Amino acid sequence: MRKSKKVRRKFRLSLAAWHAPAIIGLAIFLGFPSVAAYADLATFLSGINRGGERWRMYLTQSPAGSVHDVEMVFSDPITAGALDGGAGITLPDGSRVALTAETKHQGTPDEDRVTRKLKKGRIVAVTPVTPPKDFTAGSILQRTSALMEPTFDSQEKMIFAKPKIKGKEIEIATAFYRKRPPKPEPGLSPMLAKLVTNEKPDILATAYVRPEPDYARESPFDSILREDSNGGRFIPDISPDDHAWAATPLPPGVFSKEEQTCLAEGIYFEARSEPLKGQAAVAQVILNRVRNPTYPKTICGVVYQNKAWRNRCQFSFACDMIRDLIYSRSHWKTAKEVAMAVTAGKIWLPEVGSATHYHATYVKPAWAKTMKRVGQIGLHIFYRTYGGGWS
Structure with a gap:
């Protein structure tokens, strides 16, 4: 009896253990x-x-x-x-x-459920934008778009009118022409390029490459078939007050090394302290004398004319009895560049024109009263002779 109670108690404890x-x-x-x-x-x-x-x-x-x-x-x-x-x-x-x-639901189509009066139409209107200048093929032009209510009336929306472009063909062509910056030319420094007035140098100036035709301003046929009355030679575009002899080409020999050296020496010893424009003005005066029939026909002949007469030559450095030495290589290089640019006609200063004389501002020569003053550049005053330039 006692044993059975112990068994039942043990069973209840085990039952409680796995109950939770x-x-x-x-x-x-x-x-x-x-x-x-x-x-x-x-x-x-x-x-x-x-x-x-x-x-x-x-x-x-x-x-x-x-x-x-x-x-x-x-x-x-x-x-x-x-x-x-x-x-x-x-x-x-x-x-x-x-x-x-189980059964397919037939919903209302999306197009019927959308309130078009509030949503507007699904047509995108593209507003054209004028193409910018200097664009090339492949450029991405900016476009603006906006939603609009489509209309399908019969009113006329666009017409084609005859364009009024007569006389503006070149202007319109240049608006779509990509203008590239000029490439630096051999022998022409960037500072000197600012003085260039003529892109087409003398055909005898081998130091410069002939420029390519600008087809935005002239057709390929005109650039090839146009008659060149000057034969590629540079002739100055003189003003009505200039002498007629100034509108003549220079002798071919002026492009030789010897002649260019004489012109560079004249620029170096006469105006190396002047700005580039002042140096170009002195070179133009020397070349004007070569064009003038009353002076020698060579640059060396003009620069060193009367060099044996002390202080009576055309350019003071040539007859001051002082040995001329070149000490500044940078100024000498600039003088040679200016000499070739002016000789080739890439630089022609209208304010100097056909002047054949000049003097420094700190002197007053007697001959200045007998000539026409045309202007001043730097410390030099330039003069043009009277009587057609023959005196």
């Missing part, structure tokens, strides 16, 4: 329903009473390409309309469930 884990396990089981429970729950919520066809255990492919284990069917129109399209879910246990509708 059992309750926890049951709660977990109820809290995580199985696949069939999910199907029953969906059936209950949707109000479907399909008897034995609560869920279907077969494989079906979702729109995203995954494979589902179960397919839930909803017959409620509202629920089916929301789930239409083969949507699916993944259960906590990793199984896949596809949601399908």
Whole structure:
């Protein structure tokens, strides 16, 4: 008897030991329903009473390409309309469930549900923008767009009118022509390039390359077939007050090394302390004398004329009996560049024109009263002779 009581007490203790884990396990089981429970729950919520066809255990492919284990069917129109399209879910246990509708819901087309009066039309109006200047093929032009209400009336929206471009052809062509900065020419420094007045040098000036025709301002046929009455030689564009002999080409020999050296020496010893424009003005005066019939026909002959007469030559450095030495290589290089540029006609100063004389501002020679003063550049005042330049 006593032994049986001990057995019953031991049984009750063991029963109490596994009672708590059992309750926890049951709660977990109820809290995580199985696949069939999910199907029953969906059936209950949707109000479907399909008897034995609560869920279907077969494989079906979702729109995203995954494979589902179960397919839930909803017959409620509202629920089916929301789930239409083969949507699916993944259960906590990793199984896949596809949601399908028993009957296809015929919804209202999107086009009928949109209020066009508030949404406006779906036509995008592109406003044309004038192409910017200097654009090339392949440029992306900025466009502006806006939504607008489409109209389909019969009113005339666009007409074609005859353009009034007569006499503006070159202006219009240049607006679409990409103007590239000029390439530096051999023997022409960037500082000296600012004084250039003529892009087409004398054909005998081999130091410069002939410029390419600008087809935006003249046609290819005109650039090739145009008659060149000067034969490629540079002739100064003189003013009405200049002497006629100034509009003549220089002798071909002025481009030789010897002649260019004499011209560079005249620039160096007479005006190396002057600005580039002042140096070019002195070179133009020397070349004007070469053009003038009353002076020697060579540059060396003009620069060193009467060099044996002390202080009575044309240029003071040539007859001051002082040995002329070149100490500044940079000034000598500049003098040679100026000499060739002025000789080739790339630089012609209208304010100097056909002047053949000049003097420094700090002296007052007697001959200045007998000539026409044309202007001053730097510390030099330039003069043009009267009587056609023959005196």
